[in-house]
Amino acid sequence: MYENKKISKIVDEAVTYLLGREATYVGVSIEKGSDKVIITLVAENVNISKEALKDLKDYLNSTHREAETEEYYWYLAGEGRKSEEMSLVAIMVDEAQIYCDDKKLKMVFLRKL
Numbered sequence: 001m002y003e004n005k006k007i008s009k010i011v012d013e014a015v016t017y018l019l020g021r022e023a024t025y026v027g028v029s030i031e032k033g034s035d036k037v038i039i040t041l042v043a044e045n046v047n048i049s050k051e052a053l054k055d056l057k058d059y060l061n062s063t064h065r066e067a068e069t070e071e072y073y074w075y076l077a078g079e080g081r082k083s084e085e086m087s088l089v090a091i092m093v094d095e096a097q098i099y100c101d102d103k104k105l106k107m108v109f110l111r112k113l
Contacts (some may be wrong), residue, residue: 013089018043027112039109053100060096
């Protein structure tokens with residue numbers, strides 16, 4: 001029922017994360033199929049260290065989607081004081097891929113419906 005809002009929240013959290021790292025451009029693409037959604041973000045001039053990038057990749061891929069937690073967290077996920085470093089994204093996507101080339105960062109999230 002709230003699937004479109006959940007997709008937009010994933011995008012919101014990821015864009016907030018990238019802008020917080022001084023991205024000067026963020027492009028978003030959403031491909032919605034019958035059984036999955038693919039969200040792609042491309043950002044330029046992102047200020048992120050190799051260590052922070054590795055930590056982000058590890059975190060997004062070590063935290064698995066949990067329907068019960070997602071529903072609970074979804075209702076609590078308002079506009080808080082600080083983004084929790086992509087924690088909401090981590091529990092709302094099934095797969096995450098991160099690519100970085102110089103200061104260009106690409107995030108691809110898969111969410112099964």
